Each structure stands twice: as C-alpha cells, then as structure tokens.
Amino acid sequence: MRCLMVFDNLNDIVFMKCNTKFCIHIRKIGISQDLIKPTENEKEDCDKIDPDLILQIFSPMVTSQRIMNCHFSNRYSSMQCQNGTNIVFDEYLGHLFIYIGDKEVSWQQKVLSVSILFIKRICGSDVSLLKYSRRRRFLVSKLLDVWLKRSNKEQCVLIEAVEQLTVSAELSTAALTAAKTAAEKMKTKSAFSRVHILIMVRQKFLTLYSSRNATDLCAGDTLFLALLAEAIQTVDSEPKDKSDLDVIIVEKDNSLQLENDVPLPRNKINSLLILLGQHGLKLNAVHLSYITDGVPLFIIHEIGNDVFNSSVIDSLTSFCTIQEIQIRGNVDREALKIAYDTVDSSMKKIIDLFKKKNAPFAPTRSVLAIITTLATRWEPLKKKYLDYFKNNDSSSLIAIESSNMNIVCSLKDLHHHCMLNESLIDSYTKEAVSEASAMVAVMLRDYTSFFEVKAMNNFTMRSRSTLNINKYLEEFPGLVHFIYVDRMSHRMIAPGLEFASQETLELTKKKVWSMIEFSRQHLRDGHFIVLWKDNTFTYSYFLWFEDQSGSDIQSPFDCKL
Known part of the structure; x- marks a missing residue:
C-alpha cells in the first residue's frame, strides 16, 4: 500500500498518486465510518476514489500538522499506525506533502524528498501546476515510477552518481564530434548560443558537449534527464478521457513494470521546458530524441532572460516565506525583513524590465496586462510593509494578507505565461533541433549495434x-x-x-x-x-x-x- 498526497495552504488536494490497495483500504474506512455507502460492484470501484472522501479522512491530520508547524514550530516528521503503516511529512512552498506506505520511515522520507525534487524541476515555483497541467502532473507521476523502479535495479540511481560508459577512444571521439557538430548547428540555425548536447545509453553517460557560455550541467541534472527520457515515453500514452482537473492518479498493480512500454519513434522529438541546476535553478528547453533504442539524445538550451526568470522564482519563494512567518503567533521581524527585501528587489527588476520598454522578450497583451496589474498591486502593498517596519504594528499584517495572495496570483500568471509555456519554443528552434538530431543520428549510425549491447x-x-x-x-x-x-x-x-x-x-x-x-x-x-x-x-x-x-x-x- 502506498500513496503520495500534496495539499495546498487551503487544504485542497493538488496532487495524489496511490495504488489500488490504498483505494480499497480508504473505501473500507469510509464505509466503516458511514462516509460512503458500499456499491454493488465494490471490487470494480477499487481503481477510483472520491476526493471528498480523502478530504474528510485526512483533513484533521493536515490541520493538526499546520497548527503544530505555525504555532509551535514543531511539525510532525512521521507517524506510525497500529497496523504498521508509516506516514511521513514534508513541506515545500506552503504545500504539505504526505507519503503513506508500509516501508521504513527513512525510505519513505527519501521518496518524499525525491518527489519534491521532481516537482521543483517540472513545476518550478508554482506547485499548483500539478493541479492545472495534465501533462506535468502525469510527468511527475511517471518520473516517480521510473525512479522507484530504477533505484531497485540500477546501481547509479541507487548511489545517485553518474556511471561513465566504458568505450573505445574511437567511439568517444566520434560521439564528442557529433555532439559538437549538433551544438554548432543549434547556434547557427537558432537564436540560442548556450547549448548542451548530451548523449546517454540508458542511465549511463556517453558524452556531453557544452558551448562556452552555457551554465554547467551538474550530475543531478544528468541523472534527472536519464529518468526523464524513460518517463516521457509513457506520458503521451495516458488515457485522454481524464479531466485536466482530475488530480488523483490511481496506478495499477503492474504500473512499475515499464519494460513493455513502446519507445518513442526515432524521428519524434519531445520538447519540454524544465528547470535545471544545482544551486540556482535555470529555465531550460529540453529536446529529446533517440539515436537508437535505449540511446537518448538531449539537446538542451537555456531560454528566456535570466534576470526575469530568477526574479519571478525568487519573488514566489520569498512570498511563501513571508506567509509562513506572518501566520505564526510571534512574528520574526528580522526574518520578515530579509524576505521582504528579496521580494522588493525582485519586483523592481521585473517591473523595470518592462517599464523601460526593454523587455527580455516581445510581450503579448496578456503579459503586459499582468505586469500592469502586478505594478498596481505592489506599490500599495510595499507602502504597507514599510509602515509596518516603521511602526511595528502587528495588527497591520492582517490587512496585508489578502494583498499578498493577489500578488502571488499575478506572479503565478507570469510564471505560466513567460516561463513554463511550451509555445515559447518557436518553429525556427524546432527546425534547428530536428536538423541537429538527424545529423547526430547519421554520424553515429555505425555504432548502433554496439550501443544496444552496452545498454544492457x-x-x-x-x-x-x-x-x-x-x-x-x-x-x-x-x-x-x-x-x-x-x-x-x-x-x-x-x-x-x-x-x-x-x-x-x-x-x-x-x-x-x-x-x-x-x-x-x-x-x-x-x-x-x-x-x-x-x-x-x-x-x-x-x-x-x-x-x-x-x-x-x-x-x-x-x-x-
């Protein structure tokens, strides 16, 4: 039995992934407490669960966790039920993460931390994307499936290190030359000069070529991309009859058996905007294709304006910190001032970029409207914070709370329209990626049989x-x-x-x-x-x-x- 749940600050379900055993168990609890009535085909209903039932059962636990954290700064790390089931907790950007299972607490905490890491890279600073973006929701789900499977089979995933493929000097040179040629093609055919070309053989590292100005890919990025290559194959095959707002994913008993999944056609390219990096996450476009089965080719380039992107991320993160500080009984003025200064600096950068008509990209009318709304909302809120720091009147923070939520909504709109929006990848870039991918496949076609052996x-x-x-x-x-x-x-x-x-x-x-x-x-x-x-x-x-x-x-x- 296992289940991952994510709740927002209103205790609504943003994301839930569980297996049928958990559904059966929860339905039994609901029936025993007269929350639901048994159906005639109870066994057939084991693959679906009502979100309202989840909220009724888990709301007391979620509320208790919030109170323990906000008022006592002593949140739960884990619980153990009488039947041996373990429940572990974690938080990220005001969202509560809960993992329920029958494994050891340390292992479940590891699963939870890995889940948060995936969400950071797929959704950035807006966890609510899990609720509104069907593709990103299923991608996080499949990433977790792949990680659970590979950590039980692949040493490199278990160790969390990149395994270097052992090849001859001839192949190493050929792979690096092909990667360099692809990078040059990207620089001449598209507007992007900060490019990485990464070739792997399943989870094993073959070669990487990075252009001079590109931010280095860390080992965590390489491992993440290897898992992403396997996960993305199954995302597009998910049933289309599910609603975009159906946030509960019930996995079948054999959902972790991914060997029989049909690989992507070699001429198909999947493009996705994600965040990569070790210390500071940067927005990147990742284009995935396959040289041969089990040999993914990644063409990665940084996209957007670094100042704009980092300012939006810093603002959302700092506003979350501000909300956590303000809901506590005793407000830490020093911590609040540090978070406010970060927001003030970031908001100034965002607004000034567009005010000077020197926007990092050609903004649409909707983006300009968001920027105008953001500037209009920020100035009075900024004045309220300055008055608070001057007079130290805690009662004024109550009036600030609703204004904070409005600002956060505008920032999330910017995050969606200007960052994690696949329409930012134009047709010229797609054409350059297609040509570069084809060149690499041709240059390495003599080694495909060798790759298939090494993949094993x-x-x-x-x-x-x-x-x-x-x-x-x-x-x-x-x-x-x-x-x-x-x-x-x-x-x-x-x-x-x-x-x-x-x-x-x-x-x-x-x-x-x-x-x-x-x-x-x-x-x-x-x-x-x-x-x-x-x-x-x-x-x-x-x-x-x-x-x-x-x-x-x-x-x-x-x-x-």
Missing part, C-alpha cells in the same frame, strides 16, 4: 582482458564486486551485475543493495571506515578526502572507526 551492460568482472581493473583484482583476490564513487564530480565506476544463473544474480544484487544501505547507516553515525562479513561475503566501506591535486587530506568531520 557496461562491463562485468569478467571483462578483465579489455579493461584496466587488474589492479583491483590483484590487490583484492576473490573480489566479487566493487563500487567507486568520486563525489567531486559524482561519477562512479562499477561492474554490472551479470551472472549466468538468475538465482545467483538475485542473491548478489540483494547483497549489494543491503551493503549500500548498511554503509549509509554507519556513515550517518560518522563512521568512515567499516568492515563486516556474513556467511557468504566480506564487505568493506571506505570514505576519504583529497585536495585538488589528489593528495590525501584530513577529514573535515569527526571520524569514527
């Missing part, structure tokens, strides 16, 4: 004659498996888990996954060197620190053996 397995411990892993085998006789991770670049090297016997594969895979979890538990306790054994294998975990030259340095943290 990178290398194994039996690849000794062709790989430089002799040093490991000489120093550790009887070595069955190893994982090396460089956390500076988040790159990893690990042989694939390929064994002749399926039984041996399942046993070894289970051992490796439990080894990683065991070492993480000790790492959280501050142990950087761990040795242990069971009836079958001996294990070890080592964490050390190096400077830029590769010389060992002392750990910046307290180390326990």
Whole structure:
C-alpha cells in the first residue's frame, strides 16, 4: 500500500498518486465510518476514489500538522499506525506533502524528498501546476515510477552518481564530434548560443558537449534527464478521457513494470521546458530524441532572460516565506525583513524590465496586462510593509494578507505565461533541433549495434582482458564486486551485475543493495571506515578526502572507526 498526497495552504488536494490497495483500504474506512455507502460492484470501484472522501479522512491530520508547524514550530516528521503503516511529512512552498506506505520511515522520507525534487524541476515555483497541467502532473507521476523502479535495479540511481560508459577512444571521439557538430548547428540555425548536447545509453553517460557560455550541467541534472527520457515515453500514452482537473492518479498493480512500454519513434522529438541546476535553478528547453533504442539524445538550451526568470522564482519563494512567518503567533521581524527585501528587489527588476520598454522578450497583451496589474498591486502593498517596519504594528499584517495572495496570483500568471509555456519554443528552434538530431543520428549510425549491447551492460568482472581493473583484482583476490564513487564530480565506476544463473544474480544484487544501505547507516553515525562479513561475503566501506591535486587530506568531520 502506498500513496503520495500534496495539499495546498487551503487544504485542497493538488496532487495524489496511490495504488489500488490504498483505494480499497480508504473505501473500507469510509464505509466503516458511514462516509460512503458500499456499491454493488465494490471490487470494480477499487481503481477510483472520491476526493471528498480523502478530504474528510485526512483533513484533521493536515490541520493538526499546520497548527503544530505555525504555532509551535514543531511539525510532525512521521507517524506510525497500529497496523504498521508509516506516514511521513514534508513541506515545500506552503504545500504539505504526505507519503503513506508500509516501508521504513527513512525510505519513505527519501521518496518524499525525491518527489519534491521532481516537482521543483517540472513545476518550478508554482506547485499548483500539478493541479492545472495534465501533462506535468502525469510527468511527475511517471518520473516517480521510473525512479522507484530504477533505484531497485540500477546501481547509479541507487548511489545517485553518474556511471561513465566504458568505450573505445574511437567511439568517444566520434560521439564528442557529433555532439559538437549538433551544438554548432543549434547556434547557427537558432537564436540560442548556450547549448548542451548530451548523449546517454540508458542511465549511463556517453558524452556531453557544452558551448562556452552555457551554465554547467551538474550530475543531478544528468541523472534527472536519464529518468526523464524513460518517463516521457509513457506520458503521451495516458488515457485522454481524464479531466485536466482530475488530480488523483490511481496506478495499477503492474504500473512499475515499464519494460513493455513502446519507445518513442526515432524521428519524434519531445520538447519540454524544465528547470535545471544545482544551486540556482535555470529555465531550460529540453529536446529529446533517440539515436537508437535505449540511446537518448538531449539537446538542451537555456531560454528566456535570466534576470526575469530568477526574479519571478525568487519573488514566489520569498512570498511563501513571508506567509509562513506572518501566520505564526510571534512574528520574526528580522526574518520578515530579509524576505521582504528579496521580494522588493525582485519586483523592481521585473517591473523595470518592462517599464523601460526593454523587455527580455516581445510581450503579448496578456503579459503586459499582468505586469500592469502586478505594478498596481505592489506599490500599495510595499507602502504597507514599510509602515509596518516603521511602526511595528502587528495588527497591520492582517490587512496585508489578502494583498499578498493577489500578488502571488499575478506572479503565478507570469510564471505560466513567460516561463513554463511550451509555445515559447518557436518553429525556427524546432527546425534547428530536428536538423541537429538527424545529423547526430547519421554520424553515429555505425555504432548502433554496439550501443544496444552496452545498454544492457557496461562491463562485468569478467571483462578483465579489455579493461584496466587488474589492479583491483590483484590487490583484492576473490573480489566479487566493487563500487567507486568520486563525489567531486559524482561519477562512479562499477561492474554490472551479470551472472549466468538468475538465482545467483538475485542473491548478489540483494547483497549489494543491503551493503549500500548498511554503509549509509554507519556513515550517518560518522563512521568512515567499516568492515563486516556474513556467511557468504566480506564487505568493506571506505570514505576519504583529497585536495585538488589528489593528495590525501584530513577529514573535515569527526571520524569514527
């Protein structure tokens, strides 16, 4: 049984994803409490659930969480029911995230944090897009499905590091040349000069070419794009009979079995606007096509004006912070002043960009109307805040609350019209992407058979004659498996888990996954060197620190053996 729910600040459901077991369980609770009546075909109704029933059952819990957070700053992190079901909580931009399942609390918290990460990149600073955008809602749902599946099968997803594909120098050069040629085509045929060309083989990294002015892609971006490539294949195949406002997604029991999904045709290009980056998220257009099955080609370019985009994101984020501060019993004036200053600076940048008729793009009438409304609403609100900081009259904050909501609505309209709006990708860009994709496919067509093999397995411990892993085998006789991770670049090297016997594969895979979890538990306790054994294998975990030259340095943290 599992369920992910997202509630807004009015306790309405913005997004919900659950399996049929959860639906059956909730319907039983509703019937036992006389909230609903049983139907004649109760088993057939297990794949749908009434949002009102969810609100009736979970509203007390959601309200309690809000009160504990706002008035006592002591919100719940998790709950455990008598039947062993665990409920974990988290918050993002004023929205409450709840995950219900029968796994360990630490794992469910991980699922929740990954879900929020996906929503940040797909919806930006407007979580309500999950409620109004059918495509983005299903994309988040499928991303979560793919991550749950791949974290149980792929070492790189479990470790959260990028696995470098082991290829010959000839192929490496050919792939980089093809990527560079595609980037040049994009720069000459479109108006975008900040371009990335990324080629992967499933979740494994083959090559990346970035133009000179482009912001670096971090390892998290690369992993996210690999998951996105798999998720986006199934989004367009979702049933079209669902309403755009049907926010509840009920997954079938076999929904995580994605192997039989039909891949995208090689000549089809999927385009999407998402946010990428590690420290500060930037708006990017991502164009996905396939060189061959399992080999996605990403053409990525930054889009829009950085100042405008970051100002809209900062304003929405800071207004959320302001609302959280103001609803608490004791208002933290210093924190409120910091958040207000961020909003003031961001709003000035947004309004000035259009006031000087130097807009970062040709605004439509609707966008100009939004900017005019935003400026009209902001000036009196700004004056109210300045009066509050001058007189320190907390009662004036009550009158400010409704004005804040109006400003947030205008900012969300800007966010929708000027950022996460696929119509911003013009026909010239689409034509350039199509030509660049075709060029890469032609330049690498001689390697497609090799890619199909590598997509299944990178290398194994039996690849000794062709790989430089002799040093490991000489120093550790009887070595069955190893994982090396460089956390500076988040790159990893690990042989694939390929064994002749399926039984041996399942046993070894289970051992490796439990080894990683065991070492993480000790790492959280501050142990950087761990040795242990069971009836079958001996294990070890080592964490050390190096400077830029590769010389060992002392750990910046307290180390326990």
